[in-house]
Amino acid sequence: MLAHELIDQRKDINEGQGLEIPPFVSVGGGSVGPGFLGMAWAPFVVNSNGQVNNLNLGMDEKRLLARMSALDLIEKGFVGQNRGSSAEDHMKILKKTYALMTSDQMAAFKVQQEPKAMQDLYGNDAFGRGCMLARRLVESGVPFVEVDYGGWDNHANIFQTLQNQKLPVIDRAIAALTTDLEQRGMLQDTAIIWMGEFSRTPRINGNTGRDHWARSWSVMVGGGGMKGGIAVGKTNEDGTNVETEPYTSQDVMASVCKALGISLETTFTSKSGRPMKIANSGKVIKELFA
Numbered sequence: 001m002l003a004h005e006l007i008d009q010r011k012d013i014n015e016g017q018g019l020e021i022p023p024f025v026s027v028g029g030g031s032v033g034p035g036f037l038g039m040a041w042a043p044f045v046v047n048s049n050g051q052v053n054n055l056n057l058g059m060d061e062k063r064l065l066a067r068m069s070a071l072d073l074i075e076k077g078f079v080g081q082n083r084g085s086s087a088e089d090h091m092k093i094l095k096k097t098y099a100l101m102t103s104d105q106m107a108a109f110k111v112q113q114e115p116k117a118m119q120d121l122y123g124n125d126a127f128g129r130g131c132m133l134a135r136r137l138v139e140s141g142v143p144f145v146e147v148d149y150g151g152w153d154n155h156a157n158i159f160q161t162l163q164n165q166k167l168p169v170i171d172r173a174i175a176a177l178t179t180d181l182e183q184r185g186m187l188q189d190t191a192i193i194w195m196g197e198f199s200r201t202p203r204i205n206g207n208t209g210r211d212h213w214a215r216s217w218s219v220m221v222g223g224g225g226m227k228g229g230i231a232v233g234k235t236n237e238d239g240t241n242v243e244t245e246p247y248t249s250q251d252v253m254a255s256v257c258k259a260l261g262i263s264l265e266t267t268f269t270s271k272s273g274r275p276m277k278i279a280n281s282g283k284v285i286k287e288l289f290a
């Protein structure tokens with residue numbers, strides 16, 4: 001939804017031709033689909049090296065144009081048979097794919113072009129390169145980028161896993177991204193969200209791990225004019241209950257929408273006629289804008 005709402009702000013790039021890279025790029029892993037928005041808003045998935053599968057043409061431009069013309073005839077015939085919105089979306093995606101294959105904007109995916117000092121700042125690992133790629137994509141006009149870093153289901157051996165593997169990678173990459181955006185004058189207009197789908201139990205299990213827990217957990221947000229350097233909310237001593245005003249994931253998304261200038265009154269209508277309010281009617285976390 002964020003990509004859908006922000007795409008109009010990118011019409012002035014590429015000498016007025018607009019964004020040719022998909023508006024939602026997912027780096028390093030699969031992502032949730034576009035839902036009722038349709039396939040035109042599906043995530044464009046690449047690895048952390050910026051590699052895009054199946055874009056090696058292996059033919060000259062004349063042959064490619066001939067193939068695309070033939071395919072266009074087939075697609076139009078299929079759409080003309082009233083096959084529904086999926087067929088229309090497929091034809092639109094093919095046109096976007098061709099524009100993507102021949103676009104100069106694809107240079108944004110070439111993370112290896114970054115100076116060595118910048119690559120070292122982010123870290124020589126998949127998540128670090130993914131965050132560096134995210135900055136390049138946002139700089140090129142992509143409104144929404146997701147960088148995946150899995151492997152947090154630590155039901156066992158959580159202390160060594162976090163200390164030796166996860167936290168050093170996360171700390172370096174997030175610090176580099178924040179610093180890089182600020183030095184380029186982009187942090188004020190770019191919102192960063194670092195979160196998972198739930199937390200881990202405050203108590204350690206018999207395998208020195210933590211199990212699933214959703215009653216209290218942490219999220220990091222920054223940029224986009226949100227107030228930095230603060231901790232919002234408080235739990236009790238053992239972390240089992242929230243003692244201050246509780247906030248939900250919908251509230252986090254509502255706050256990000258506010259930071260990016262997206263109206264919280266925005267409402268979509270699903271194909272079944274169901275109204276879908278952006279951020280699921282979440283409320284703004286007031287401390288972030290105090």
